[in-house]
Amino acid sequence: MIHQYDVIVIGGGIAGLYTALTTAQNNCRVAVISKVHVTRSHSVAAQGGIAASIGNEEEDHWEWHMYDTIKGSDYLADQDAVEALTKEAPNAIYTLEHLGVPFSRNQQGKIEQRRFGGHTKNYGQAPIKRACYVSDRTGRAIMDTLYDQCLQYDVTFYNEVFIQNLLFSFNHCCGAAGYDVATTTPHVFHSRVVVIATGGGGRIYKTTSNGFASTGDGFALALDALLPLEDMEFVQFHPTGIYGLGILVSEAARAEGGVLRNGLGERFMERYAPVLKDLAPRDIVSRAILKEISDGKGIEGKDFVHLDLRGIDKEQLNRKLPEISSFIRTYLGIDPSDSPIPVAPTCHYMMGGIPTDLQGHVLTDIVGSVLPGLYAVGECACVSVHGANRLGCNSLIDLVVFGRFAGMNIIREIKSKVLQPLPLQAESIVEAKINRLLESSGSECVPVLRESMQRVMTEQCSVFRSGQTLENALGEIRQLEKRCLNVGLTNKSCIFNYELQEMLELTNMLKVAEVIVFSALKRTESRGAHFRSDFPERNDEEWLKHTFVSESPMGLKESFKPVAISKFAPEMRRY
Amino acid sequence: MKVVFKIYRFNPKIDLEPHFDVFNVEVEPTDRILDCLNKIRWTMDSSLSFRMSCAHGICGSDGLTINGQAALACQKLVKDFDYSQEIVVEPLRYFDVVKDLIVDLEPFFKRIKSINAQRIPTALIVGDAEKERVQNLEERSEFDDALKCILCGCCYSACPVITEQDSDFVGPAAILRAHRYIFDSRTTDVTERLAVMQKPHGIWGCKSYYMCTVVCPKKIKVTQAILRTKKKIILEQQPKSE
Ligand SMILES: Cc1cc2nc3c(=O)[nH]c(=O)nc-3n(C[C@H](O)[C@H](O)[C@H](O)COP(=O)(O)OP(=O)(O)OC[C@H]3O[C@@H](n4cnc5c(N)ncnc54)[C@H](O)[C@@H]3O)c2cc1C
Ligand code: SF4
Ligand code: SF4
Numbered sequence: 001m002i003h004q005y006d007v008i009v010i011g012g013g014i015a016g017l018y019t020a021l022t023t024a025q026n027n028c029r030v031a032v033i034s035k036v037h038v039t040r041s042h043s044v045a046a047q048g049g050i051a052a053s054i055g056n057e058e059e060d061h062w063e064w065h066m067y068d069t070i071k072g073s074d075y076l077a078d079q080d081a082v083e084a085l086t087k088e089a090p091n092a093i094y095t096l097e098h099l100g101v102p103f104s105r106n107q108q109g110k111i112e113q114r115r116f117g118g119h120t121k122n123y124g125q126a127p128i129k130r131a132c133y134v135s136d137r138t139g140r141a142i143m144d145t146l147y148d149q150c151l152q153y154d155v156t157f158y159n160e161v162f163i164q165n166l167l168f169s170f171n172h173c174c175g176a177a178g179y180d181v182a183t184t185t186p187h188v189f190h191s192r193v194v195v196i197a198t199g200g201g202g203r204i205y206k207t208t209s210n211g212f213a214s215t216g217d218g219f220a221l222a223l224d225a226l227l228p229l230e231d232m233e234f235v236q237f238h239p240t241g242i243y244g245l246g247i248l249v250s251e252a253a254r255a256e257g258g259v260l261r262n263g264l265g266e267r268f269m270e271r272y273a274p275v276l277k278d279l280a281p282r283d284i285v286s287r288a289i290l291k292e293i294s295d296g297k298g299i300e301g302k303d304f305v306h307l308d309l310r311g312i313d314k315e316q317l318n319r320k321l322p323e324i325s326s327f328i329r330t331y332l333g334i335d336p337s338d339s340p341i342p343v344a345p346t347c348h349y350m351m352g353g354i355p356t357d358l359q360g361h362v363l364t365d366i367v368g369s370v371l372p373g374l375y376a377v378g379e380c381a382c383v384s385v386h387g388a389n390r391l392g393c394n395s396l397i398d399l400v401v402f403g404r405f406a407g408m409n410i411i412r413e414i415k416s417k418v419l420q421p422l423p424l425q426a427e428s429i430v431e432a433k434i435n436r437l438l439e440s441s442g443s444e445c446v447p448v449l450r451e452s453m454q455r456v457m458t459e460q461c462s463v464f465r466s467g468q469t470l471e472n473a474l475g476e477i478r479q480l481e482k483r484c485l486n487v488g489l490t491n492k493s494c495i496f497n498y499e500l501q502e503m504l505e506l507t508n509m510l511k512v513a514e515v516i517v518f519s520a521l522k523r524t525e526s527r528g529a530h531f532r533s534d535f536p537e538r539n540d541e542e543w544l545k546h547t548f549v550s551e552s553p554m555g556l557k558e559s560f561k562p563v564a565i566s567k568f569a570p571e572m573r574r575y
Numbered sequence: 576m577k578v579v580f581k582i583y584r585f586n587p588k589i590d591l592e593p594h595f596d597v598f599n600v601e602v603e604p605t606d607r608i609l610d611c612l613n614k615i616r617w618t619m620d621s622s623l624s625f626r627m628s629c630a631h632g633i634c635g636s637d638g639l640t641i642n643g644q645a646a647l648a649c650q651k652l653v654k655d656f657d658y659s660q661e662i663v664v665e666p667l668r669y670f671d672v673v674k675d676l677i678v679d680l681e682p683f684f685k686r687i688k689s690i691n692a693q694r695i696p697t698a699l700i701v702g703d704a705e706k707e708r709v710q711n712l713e714e715r716s717e718f719d720d721a722l723k724c725i726l727c728g729c730c731y732s733a734c735p736v737i738t739e740q741d742s743d744f745v746g747p748a749a750i751l752r753a754h755r756y757i758f759d760s761r762t763t764d765v766t767e768r769l770a771v772m773q774k775p776h777g778i779w780g781c782k783s784y785y786m787c788t789v790v791c792p793k794k795i796k797v798t799q800a801i802l803r804t805k806k807k808i809i810l811e812q813q814p815k816s817e
């Protein structure tokens with residue numbers, strides 16, 4: 001089946017919906033394609049908030065937000081991009097409010113704000129209230145609003161359609177092809193503009209806060225098109241995942257007064273970050289937790305610590321963190337106002353991604369060449385505003401600001417864009433790929449291979465890594481890619497065949513995992529979320545640059561792009 | 576420990592009638608029902624189909640009928656049931672079954688869309704507001720409960736009106752969504768939205784059976800929201816004095 005649109009957006013999280021809405025408001029014919037029903041996109045899981053210096057609770061300035069973001073990024077973020085983000089952020093919040101987002105309000109009836117990790121006043125002096133939020137359902141509320149708005153602007157949704165590849169014609173992106181999960185029939189989307197908004201890839205790791213759909217498909221789409229990925233070695237581990245489950249307890253819990261404690265009951269973050277303490281950036285808190293654990297100071301010597309919310313007033317807990325309190329009761333059978341919560345770091349966010357410029361154009365190389373017709377927004381993109389470590393609440397604002405910039409730019413450019421001819425056989429390529437798998441009868445099975453990948457990545461390439469572990473990981477991941485060739489699917493059905501889907505996702509995840517490990521191996525320093533125990537120091541002289549990795553006939557190849565630095569020269573990072 | 580799961584199966588390509596398959600699964604009392612289903616699919620029968628995404632009760636993918644009650648598979652643990660007996664898992668009622676535990680939710684999402692008055696792009700946008708519009712805490716609390724809805728569809732499978740009396744009834748979650756906008760002090764087209772609610776198969780179909788409220792996995796007071804909306808319609812229709 002072939003569909004024609006002006007704009008297709010692959011992915012219906014907040015980034016995709018925002019770009020879709022912006023273009024649809026300006027009379028483009030827009031389709032959003034999502035492999036889960038759009039309202040199930042993982043943006044709905046965002047809890048804590050969205051950062052902007054609107055200063056409703058205390059004095060704030062976009063320059064402070066800019067400084068915090070850059071320092072948080074361990075100076076790897078491009079400062080022109082961070083400036084654009086933080087300057088536009090207040091506006092973006094007001095626009096969301098005008099669209100109908102039901103922000104929590106303060107006594108004055110204005111948008112209420114709270115503290116969040118790494119956000120400070122006056123260039124690092126003390127924590128600041130900068131996170132706007134909708135209790136602890138910020139993502140859900142923004143998604144619902146954008147979904148309703150998109151419906152009113154006649155955005156067409158293709159739900160449960162799984163995109164397999166991008167389509168090109170004369171070096172111009174002209175669509176994408178995939179299949180309908182319900183029937184396994186191929187669908188081809190022919191468009192003037194393609195936007196990738198496929199979110200993150202936390203499922204590459206064993207323990208993650210990400211949903212089942214976060215399998216890094218967008219990264220793989222880019223790699224398959226021989227496009228580079230930027231800074232993939234920087235994978236964020238959120239310090240407070242529920243132990244064993246990985247489900248996130250937002251930083252908002254610490255912002256509202258929760259503290260971390262080790263097995264001795266000690267508030268250990270005071271030792272690691274004397275000023276911001278529990279609200280230090282995530283890379284620092286995650287390493288601190290693992291350090292406590294490896295020093296034998298986990299709870300009862302085990303591999304977790306406690307997040308203690310008992311100091312928060314019960315009424316506040318119910319008003320500001322209702323969702324979290326309720327799932328802790330459900331899954332752990334404890335009441336967070338009576339008992340501390342067992343937590344450990346959980347894979348949370350990909351700082352790296354498909355390189356783009358400020359307008360969302362996908363870049364094909366380190367000098368900034370643009371691929372006509374192709375855009376990327378959201379977690380799958382890398383502008384780069386998060387550098388080596390993202391601050392909490394900076395993802396949602398990134399989705400909204402750059403989702404809108406991309407949308408505005410598409411509106412401007414689309415007038416001059418004609419529909420390029422579709423490549424031949426767009427449909428049959430997908431069909432062949434599916435049929436090959438449905439007919440496969442090898443001895444390997446998907447869940448086993450996936451678990452092996454998750455184990456390798458968790459053991460060898462997470463919060464701490466070294467040349468040795470990375471070499472091991474690279475070998476093992478490549479081995480797993482080979483074993484995938486010998487997979488045998490036992491489910492031959494064409495109706496909601498999730499074994500087939502999970503196999504395709506696994507192939508994508510392995511490609512991305514290989515790039516993560518490869519990039520991490522190249523970077524012989526420690527910066528932000530990338531900590532090499534064999535190179536424990538940051539090395540600005542050699543490594544103040546972005547890693548670009550792409551596929552080539554000779555395997556993966558790397559190149560490097562200098563960081564854009566304007567207002568803030570790199571300094572020691574202390575909190 | 577071993578727990579017996581009795582699971583509804585239906586593949587329209589091969590089966591004339593649905594049937595149940597029984598699986599004896601090694602699980603922990605603290606496992607989510609979703610974990611158990613995954614265990615079955617990953618280690619026992621790869622052809623079992625069901626939806627999931629977030630695995631912690633926020634995306635609304637996995638509304639199922641578990642031991643006769645609509646619930647989210649990711650929000651129920653094995654120990655929430657008497658697991659010395661078999662645990663029966665079926666698709667959500669009312670909706671058409673597409674395969675195994677997967678139902679066609681199109682009729683549900685159509686209704687969610689239907690509550691928007693028409694194409695009213697500027698419904699919530701106040702053109703000249705430079706900053707946010709002010710909304711005091713009391714105004715904000717008017718619709719807070721409705722914001723918890725995750726569009727899972729459990730309430731439809733439980734509502735006696737839609738399942739037994741009027742299958743075209745707009746249904747609880749759609750009215751709740753309408754309520755969310757109608758009670759938001761910022762909404763500028765309340766009258767139009769109230770009018771939409773009064774269309775045939777609209778809000779007056781609700782007979783206050785409270786079943787939606789009973790099953791809602793987010794513990795939303797759905798019936799109360801519906802009643803408040805009804806009351807608002809009646810009050811608006813009173814001729815205004817002067
Ligand atoms: C638990 C949790 C809490 C968080 N809390 C916060 C917070 O408080 N503040 C903050 O700023 N950030 C937060 N984050 C981060 C932030 O929520 C995410 O980075 C962000 O939501 C990603 O949005 P997205 O639009 O890029 O992608 P997603 O919302 O992940 O959406 C991806 C979309 O792409 C689709 N898709 C993917 N692959 C394909 C394919 N091959 N074919 C078709 N469709 C495809 C999916 O179906 C989905 O629609 C949180 C993250 C998590 C996991
Ligand atoms: S209260 Fe109304 S909507 Fe809810 S179950 Fe009863 S009849 Fe259905
Ligand atoms: S009202 Fe409750 S049961 Fe109904 S769709 Fe919303 S969350 Fe689900």
Ligand code: FES
Nearest residue numbers: 629630634635649
């Ligand atoms: S999987 Fe998201 S609600 Fe259960």
